[in-house]
Amino acid sequence: MKLNITTGILLLCAVVSGCKKEAVDTTPSGIIDTYTLPQGNHDFDTRIVSYHQQYGTYLLYQFTDRDVYWSPTANTKPTMASTGFWSTGVEVAPANVNYISAQLDLIQSQWFSYYSDKFLKEFLPSKILLCSKLDSVYAGYVFVPVFAYSKVTKPIPAYYNYDNITVGFGSDTITKLTATDKRNFMARTNSQFIKSIASRTLSVPPVTFSSSVNYGVTYTSQGAAYAQGILQVYYNGLTAQGDWNAYMAAMVNYSEKELNTSVADTDATAAGILNATKDKNGKIRQRYNMVRNYFINEYQVDLQKIGNAAKGQ
Incomplete structure (x- = not known):
């Protein structure tokens, strides 16, 4: 949503959690503040x-x-x-x-x-x-x-x-x-x-990502979730949106070297998610590529390059 910042719209932003360019005021409705540029x-x-x-x-x-x-x-x-x-x-x-x-x-x-x-x-x-x-x-x-x-x-x-x-x-x-x-x-x-x-739930996973995992299954360990390509902590209410967010965060917060390092599948961080120790069935890599390529194709942005640069790689 691309609007100039206007405050005094408390009800709207409280209902629409994904609002983007709208600031909200705690003052009574009807009182409007706007930011003036230049300052x-x-x-x-x-x-x-x-x-x-x-x-x-x-x-x-x-x-x-x-x-x-x-x-x-x-x-x-x-x-x-x-x-x-x-x-x-x-x-x-x-x-x-x-x-x-x-x-x-x-x-x-x-x-x-x-x-x-x-x-x-x-x-x-x-x-x-x-x-x-x-x-x-x-x-x-x-x-x-x-x-x-x-x-x-x-x-x-x-x-x-x-x-x-x-x-x-x-x-x-x-x-x-x-x-x-x-x-x-x-x-x-x-x-x-x-x-x-x-x-703000601004980036929504495409159907190809959402439908690639059954989120209705109860997983009893982190390793079992990893085996199906799920990055979220297995007991925290798994959703396609939460998983999509986790993949985005993994690319920005970890380098490819860190993602490919062997880490025990009891570890709930993104470290080692592309290594066979966590990714036993190759499903994490498959879904990782879905997310990475989506942002490359849709926005010409490679999120993994950010994680690599942040670690000096």
């Missing part, structure tokens, strides 16, 4: 406007907590409970304008360049939020002198929430990135992008 008069603003014109996505360096944390079911901002336990999420700060040009270069080279315009236009989230600070937040534990919870933060390159992906390095840290740092950024950002596509 400033810097040289990079022209580039941000062109991205919106090309893909329908807003790259924002001025945003509110609602833009970052709102979802149909909850406010996802990390909070501390009365027990001291911290909920999982991220804390952010808007990008420093002095480093946004370099940040856009990083996004272009390590993210957008791996996809066709058709793919980006169809699958990018409503908003990409440019951040100087992007910290993962989660609960830690202190045992001395007495047990207590603690707040733990860790910088991360990117994070997906509902209709947005937040991206870090909009600060002087971007001037110090090594080749490994850039590869880590690439791995995390593309992984979150594919996660966002799966979470």
Whole structure:
């Protein structure tokens, strides 16, 4: 769905879980907010406007907590409970304008360049939020002198929430990135992008994929599921859509070398799925090729090249 972002459509997006370019407001119906581009008069603003014109996505360096944390079911901002336990999420700060040009270069080279315009236009989230600070937040534990919870933060390159992906390095840290740092950024950002596509159910498996497995069978082990070409964890409500998402994620998160390495069939990760240890009947490889070729033919995008590049291969 290609619409300019308009908030105040809570009911629609709550019902239509796959909505793509429509942001949602928590304010009463009838109050409309729209994002205005450009947000400033810097040289990079022209580039941000062109991205919106090309893909329908807003790259924002001025945003509110609602833009970052709102979802149909909850406010996802990390909070501390009365027990001291911290909920999982991220804390952010808007990008420093002095480093946004370099940040856009990083996004272009390590993210957008791996996809066709058709793919980006169809699958990018409503908003990409440019951040100087992007910290993962989660609960830690202190045992001395007495047990207590603690707040733990860790910088991360990117994070997906509902209709947005937040991206870090909009600060002087971007001037110090090594080749490994850039590869880590690439791995995390593309992984979150594919996660966002799966979470919004934007890519639906074709009949050839869905009909190649009987999802009505009860499997009693991971190895039994692998033998039929199923990647999902065998006890988690198997569906063609969930399996399709799992194949997409496998290609982006693992290199071909990792996928072809022998790993025990009790392991529920995608590592080794193309090796005979997991793929005893060759059905995983058959379905893997269905998914890989679908995106090559439909979008001119080879998802496996992303997984290979993320691992330096």
